[in-house]
Amino acid sequence: MTLGGCASLDALAPPVSPAMLRAGHGVGSGTLENGRLLLTTRCASCHRVYPVAAYPSAKWKTILAEMAPRAKLDTAQHAAVLAYLDAALAVPPTPPAR
Amino acid sequence: MLYRPSLLAYIFAATLLATAVSAFAGQRKFAYSYETLTVPVGSVEFENWVTWKHSSAGERVDQFDFRHEFEFGVTERLQIGLYVADWSLTESRTESRAVYQHSGVEVIYNLTNPNTDFLGSALYGEVQVGDRVIEFEGKLLLQKNFGRVSLVYNAIIEAEWEGESLQHLDERSGEFAQTLGVSYELTPNFSAGAELLHEVDLPEWRAAGKSIVFAGPNVSVRAGRFFATVAGLFRITDQNDEPDVQTRLIFGFDF
Numbered sequence: 001m002t003l004g005g006c007a008s009l010d011a012l013a014p015p016v017s018p019a020m021l022r023a024g025h026g027v028g029s030g031t032l033e034n035g036r037l038l039l040t041t042r043c044a045s046c047h048r049v050y051p052v053a054a055y056p057s058a059k060w061k062t063i064l065a066e067m068a069p070r071a072k073l074d075t076a077q078h079a080a081v082l083a084y085l086d087a088a089l090a091v092p093p094t095p096p097a098r
Numbered sequence: 099m100l101y102r103p104s105l106l107a108y109i110f111a112a113t114l115l116a117t118a119v120s121a122f123a124g125q126r127k128f129a130y131s132y133e134t135l136t137v138p139v140g141s142v143e144f145e146n147w148v149t150w151k152h153s154s155a156g157e158r159v160d161q162f163d164f165r166h167e168f169e170f171g172v173t174e175r176l177q178i179g180l181y182v183a184d185w186s187l188t189e190s191r192t193e194s195r196a197v198y199q200h201s202g203v204e205v206i207y208n209l210t211n212p213n214t215d216f217l218g219s220a221l222y223g224e225v226q227v228g229d230r231v232i233e234f235e236g237k238l239l240l241q242k243n244f245g246r247v248s249l250v251y252n253a254i255i256e257a258e259w260e261g262e263s264l265q266h267l268d269e270r271s272g273e274f275a276q277t278l279g280v281s282y283e284l285t286p287n288f289s290a291g292a293e294l295l296h297e298v299d300l301p302e303w304r305a306a307g308k309s310i311v312f313a314g315p316n317v318s319v320r321a322g323r324f325f326a327t328v329a330g331l332f333r334i335t336d337q338n339d340e341p342d343v344q345t346r347l348i349f350g351f352d353f
Contacts, residue, residue, distance in 0.1 A: 008245070009214060037214075044213045045135040046320070047286040048246050070323070070352065072138035072171070 023090035027083045035084025127281040129329035129346040134218035134241040136177035143169040145350040151341035162187040179204040202226030212241040246283040272300035289318040323352040
């Protein structure tokens with residue numbers, strides 16, 4: 001079973017795409033994938049998965065600065081989550097397939 | 099060890115007051131069910147449990163079971179808990195006594211994630227040893243999250259050997275239990291829902307004994323590094339020799 005196993009999760013936290021990689025300012029796909037994984041697992045061990053689109057990038061930074069110590073994210077993990085959020089927010093959401 | 103009832107009441111009231119003053123939200127959404135996710139690697143959490151069981155049939159009896167536990171996140175999937183001490187206070191018209199029961203270790207291994215996989219799952223094992231009792235407990239934990247809603251199911255099998263001392267454990271018994279819980283996340287710091295507990299005695303491991311069902315509401319709150327979860331369950335089956343109601347409060351602190 002994988003991250004891709006839940007369609008509603010993809011709507012909340014879109015999977016890493018080529019468009020995200022282009023918007024990721026040189027951040028590798030592994031880092032973005034790890035950021036998404038941490039957002040949907042470690043961060044969501046205490047609360048639900050929040051939609052990436054719920055907040056702008058600056059607000060996410062503030063939230064993550066407060067929450068990262070509680071989720072025991074180290075510096076690299078913190079940076080990976082922020083990189084994923086920035087990349088995901090830079091790409092317009094894909095409309096659902098018909 | 100004997101205590102006067104006034105002291106017992108003070109201890110329980112102080113416990114509740116300490117929780118209220120700290121004012122929190124919950125890392126645990128359920129008091130009688132375990133969730134499938136383990137605590138983050140590297141984290142250390144201190145939890146205190148108080149379970150109050152009230153029986154009114156025949157002689158009125160109030161029993162308070164206490165647990166003090168440290169939980170450690172060992173890997174992304176493995177969590178270990180140390181039960182420093184489980185002990186109980188029993189109050190009735192004729193007696194008031196405190197008894198140390200046991201200390202132990204629990205291990206939870208997460209298999210799948212309730213957010214990213216089709217179904218979250220974990221295995222739970224526990225060993226408890228007292229001065230005249232040994233207990234083993236195994237659980238299968240299942241969980242699914244749908245947005246703000248969490249559903250959990252636990253299947254539990256327990257074996258216990260008891261006697262005059264650890265060298266003479268001549269009584270054996272078992273229990274099968276299952277719990278079901280639902281919780282709705284109203285805010286990141288506040289969840290509310292309901293829980294159901296079904297217990298089946300297995301005396302001497304020969305045949306199923308009494309089957310008892312409790313159900314009731316739960317609430318979970320968190321503030322900063324503190325959390326508290328409480329559930330009040332009412333007996334909905336017809337065994338008058340069992341508690342009418344039981345309430346469990348878990349409050350914890352994340353270091």
